[in-house]
Amino acid sequence: MAPRTVPVDEWQPVCRIIELEVDRGVTALVHGQAIAIFRTGDDTVYALGNHDPFARAAVGGIAKGIVGRRGDVPFVASPAHKHGFDLRTGRCLDDSHVSVPAYAVKVVEGVVMIGHRCA
Numbered sequence: 001m002a003p004r005t006v007p008v009d010e011w012q013p014v015c016r017i018i019e020l021e022v023d024r025g026v027t028a029l030v031h032g033q034a035i036a037i038f039r040t041g042d043d044t045v046y047a048l049g050n051h052d053p054f055a056r057a058a059v060g061g062i063a064k065g066i067v068g069r070r071g072d073v074p075f076v077a078s079p080a081h082k083h084g085f086d087l088r089t090g091r092c093l094d095d096s097h098v099s100v101p102a103y104a105v106k107v108v109e110g111v112v113m114i115g116h117r118c119a
Helices: none
Strands: 012-016 027-029 033-037 044-047 066-070 073-077 083-086 102-108 110-116
Touching: 012 033, 066 110, 073 110, 083 110
Parallel strands: none
Antiparallel strands: 012 110, 027 033, 033 044, 044 102, 066 073, 073 083, 102 110
């Protein structure tokens, strides 16, 4: 699924890509929402809502999860219950009825820009 186009003024700069550790998540407040941002080994950057839908309490959110791959699917495992979430779409790989929001991302001149929710 292709992300929807976000008008230029709706992109929020967050950080430089070189500031993101590979396969580690960080949290940023973007458009009033806590967003988990991930950089993978191929320098692709993903952004998901930082809420773990399976956790009963705040445990640091999705950003604290373990990043990996299932076949060709990049994912993050939730820190509390280890459910995998597709970094591209936010869909849970272990329960098709659950997902977290995915956000449009682009890198412009080394700066990570987050757009609005796309899935």
